[in-house]
Amino acid sequence: MSTPRQRSHHGCWTCKARRRKCDRTRPNCRTCIQRGLQCEGYEVRLRWGAGIASRGRYTGAEEPIETSVPPRRKGRRRDLSRERRRAQQEDAFIADVGKTRVTTSSPCSNIAAYDASTNFSSDLSPLTSPGSRQRSEEDEVLFQKFLTSGVNTLHSTTADDHTSLLGAQLPTLCRQSDALYFICLALQVSICDDIGPRFFEYYDAALNHFRSELAHSASYLPDGTFAAGLLLCSVGVLRGTPWTMHLRGMYSIIQSQGFQTLQSENSTFRTHLFEVMGVMDLPTFTIGRRNPSLGFWRNHCRKRKDPTAINSELGHDVELVSGLPRTLLDIFSCIGTREANEEEFWNWPGAQGTLLQCQLWEAYRSAGILAVRHRRLHRFDDMTMTQPDNSHERGLRLRALPTTEVLVLRIFSNLDAIFRAAKEPEGTSTLLLNAVFYPLAVASLESHVMNARPFLKALIKGWGDNLHDPPGNERFLQILLEILEEWWISGPQQTSIHELAYVRGLEIALY
Numbered sequence: 001m002s003t004p005r006q007r008s009h010h011g012c013w014t015c016k017a018r019r020r021k022c023d024r025t026r027p028n029c030r031t032c033i034q035r036g037l038q039c040e041g042y043e044v045r046l047r048w049g050a051g052i053a054s055r056g057r058y059t060g061a062e063e064p065i066e067t068s069v070p071p072r073r074k075g076r077r078r079d080l081s082r083e084r085r086r087a088q089q090e091d092a093f094i095a096d097v098g099k100t101r102v103t104t105s106s107p108c109s110n111i112a113a114y115d116a117s118t119n120f121s122s123d124l125s126p127l128t129s130p131g132s133r134q135r136s137e138e139d140e141v142l143f144q145k146f147l148t149s150g151v152n153t154l155h156s157t158t159a160d161d162h163t164s165l166l167g168a169q170l171p172t173l174c175r176q177s178d179a180l181y182f183i184c185l186a187l188q189v190s191i192c193d194d195i196g197p198r199f200f201e202y203y204d205a206a207l208n209h210f211r212s213e214l215a216h217s218a219s220y221l222p223d224g225t226f227a228a229g230l231l232l233c234s235v236g237v238l239r240g241t242p243w244t245m246h247l248r249g250m251y252s253i254i255q256s257q258g259f260q261t262l263q264s265e266n267s268t269f270r271t272h273l274f275e276v277m278g279v280m281d282l283p284t285f286t287i288g289r290r291n292p293s294l295g296f297w298r299n300h301c302r303k304r305k306d307p308t309a310i311n312s313e314l315g316h317d318v319e320l321v322s323g324l325p326r327t328l329l330d331i332f333s334c335i336g337t338r339e340a341n342e343e344e345f346w347n348w349p350g351a352q353g354t355l356l357q358c359q360l361w362e363a364y365r366s367a368g369i370l371a372v373r374h375r376r377l378h379r380f381d382d383m384t385m386t387q388p389d390n391s392h393e394r395g396l397r398l399r400a401l402p403t404t405e406v407l408v409l410r411i412f413s414n415l416d417a418i419f420r421a422a423k424e425p426e427g428t429s430t431l432l433l434n435a436v437f438y439p440l441a442v443a444s445l446e447s448h449v450m451n452a453r454p455f456l457k458a459l460i461k462g463w464g465d466n467l468h469d470p471p472g473n474e475r476f477l478q479i480l481l482e483i484l485e486e487w488w489i490s491g492p493q494q495t496s497i498h499e500l501a502y503v504r505g506l507e508i509a510l511y
Contacts, residue, residue, distance in 0.1 A: 013040035135178075139185060143174070146188040153191065153472050154234060156323030156435035164320060165272045166227070177224025179213050182206035183231045190238055191472040203235065214253070221257060226250075226273050233280055237509040238472050240479045244291040244507060247280055251294050272320070275301050279322045279511050283335045284377035285438060287483070287508040288501025297333035301326075317351060322511050323435040324364060325351040332364075335371060336378060342369045342401055356421055360432050363414035363439035366407045373404065376445045376497060404446055411443040412456055419463050433466075433473060437480065438510040444484045447491050457488070480508060 011022025012029050014037055022029050028039035151167045174181040186202035210232070213225045229250040236243025278297030279285075304326070317326050324332075328348060334340035345368035351361065371377055402410070415436055422433055440460070443449075450456055460481060467473040483500045490500075501508055 012042055014038070135181065139181075142185050142188055143181065146184045147171070150184070150188040150191060152431055153187070153238065153434065154231075155320045156431050157318065157320055165269050166320075169223075169227075169269055173224040173227060176222065177209075177213060177228055179206050179209035179228040180224045180231065182209060183228050183235065186235055187231060187238070190235060206232070217253075219257065221253060223267075223269060223273065226270075230273065230276050230280070236507065237280075238476070240476065240506045240508055242290050242505070242507040243509070244286065244289055247277065248291045248294065250277070251296065275319055275326075276321050278333070279319065279329065280509070282329070282332050282511065284332070284371045284442075285509065285511050287377065287441065287480075287510065288498050288504075288506050290507055293336075295333070297329060298337075298339075302330050302333065318353065318357070323357070323360060323432060325353075325361065327351065328361060328364060328368075332368060335368070340368075340372060342372050345369045345372070346401055356418055356430060356432055359414045359417045360435060360439075363411045363418075363436075366402075366410045366414075367439035367442040369401065370404065370407055370442050370446065374446070376492065377442065405449050408443045408446050408449045408456075411439045412459060415440060415463075416459065419466050423466055435511070437476070441480060441484070441510050445487065445497060447488045450488055460484075476508075479506065483508075 011020075011024055012032065014032050015022035015029065017040075020031060023031055024042075027041065032039035147167065147170060151164075151170070154166060155164055157164065170180075170184065174184065182202050183206040186199055186206055189199045189202060206228070210225070210228055213222075213228070217225055229246060232246045233243045233250075236246065275297075278301040281294045281296040283293040283295075318324065319326050319329055322329065328351070331340050331344050331348060334344075345365050348365055350358070353361065418432055418436060422428075422430055444456075444460065460477075464474055464477050464481070467477055483497065483504070483506075486500055487495075487497055
């Protein structure tokens with residue numbers, strides 16, 4: 001019977017490996033020499049993986065020496081940490097709002113709940129607090145640039161549209177609301193490549209002012225603060241980041257104060273703000289939506305006292321942000337209920353507008369039929385599932401509707417006409433390119449049609465070269481196209497378009 005070997009803890013590496021007692025003679029132990037083995041010595045060995053360090057002072061280095069550490073971009077860790085905190089707090093707010101019953105809560109509790117969602121300043125410098133962050137001359141120059149360029153990302157008519165209520169009211173409202181002023185600056189820097197890194201400075205200042213204004217608006221929500229809340233959503237929309245928690249937070253505050261009180265002014269601008277909120281909330285208009293649709297347009301914007309309150313040469317009864325007739329928005333707001341079906345879109349009588357507007361509206365009408373038919377953009381948890389009508393009469397009526405392939409081709413034909421016209425000198429002032437993403441996305445979701453016709457995919461990529469003005473649309477199309485390309489490969493049998501957005505942390509508005 002052999003004697004058990006005694007493990008060596010301080011011996012040479014050869015004896016350690018063979019679990020033998022080492023006499024620790026240097027430079028080579030006699031035990032190894034007597035056995036005819038090569039002694040591997042006693043040097044300290046660093047335990048280093050076969051890859052690259054992922055933490056500590058040697059992060060990214062291939063060897064445990066200072067010269068192997070790759071250079072780090074200044075501020076990179078700070079920016080990532082700030083983004084991570086924001087994402088965690090926004091997700092926490094989404095969960096909190098889902099548990100909140102706004103019908104039984106007080107105004108103060110709703111404001112406190114929403115305030116929690118915007119509490120992102122735990123690691124901010126004192127310069128971003130509401131009491132010390134003052135407006136500077138540089139800020140004013142940036143604000144004037146927003147009034148002439150950045151504001152054009154927020155509506156879909158023309159750059160010189162005299163009916164644009166927000167642009168006309170902004171200077172006055174920003175004197176009343178610091179939150180609105182700084183969120184305008186944040187929007188402007190988010191679309192300017194040269195000053196993009198300053199986005200967080202203005203965004204944090206806007207959030208701080210917004211919380212302060214909400215605390216003083218328990219009984220009434222001023223237009224400036226209301227507009228600031230909607231523009232907070234617009235920041236997320238332009239960046240593709242989650243934004244519907246802001247919309248839901250605003251809704252809880254409005255609901256706690258009562259719609260009757262807020263609508264008592266009966267002003268054109270207040271009506272405009274409600275309609276903007278309604279457009280943002282439209283069902284099927286968001287990919288990767290984190291919060292269910294509130295039904296805002298359907299419940300609060302369809303009952304118009306004067307259906308032609310805003311009637312200009314640019315189109316009969318056109319809502320400014322979406323660029324669509326209100327009668328068409330009425331149908332879109334009912335998708336997922338028994339009030340909207342394919343025939344409602346097909347029988348829509350249309351509206352008077354420019355030639356390009358009519359092209360856009362026809363694209364939306366076809367997209368509405370596809371949205372109802374295939375439900376690819378539906379969120380089934382917030383849609384009313386209707387029982388199919390198998391009546392013979394309805395079957396005959398549906399035969400008159402175009403096939404999916406025809407509808408997709410019609411949409412691309414309409415959109416191509418808009419993009420071609422935008423290249424011409426006469427089309428430089430049109431902002432209809434802000435409104436092309438919904439019909440583009442709905443048509444592109446028909447993967448069997450897109451895969452059978454590669455020229456349609458090439459057409460989309462070509463359109464991207466014509467999206468430089470207004471700024472932001474080119475980057476937005478790149479985000480959308482990345483998801484669509486994966487969708488064309490996987491198809492509806494393997495995943496949903498919402499899941500593809502979720503895994504990327506995106507919430508993409510298509511209005």
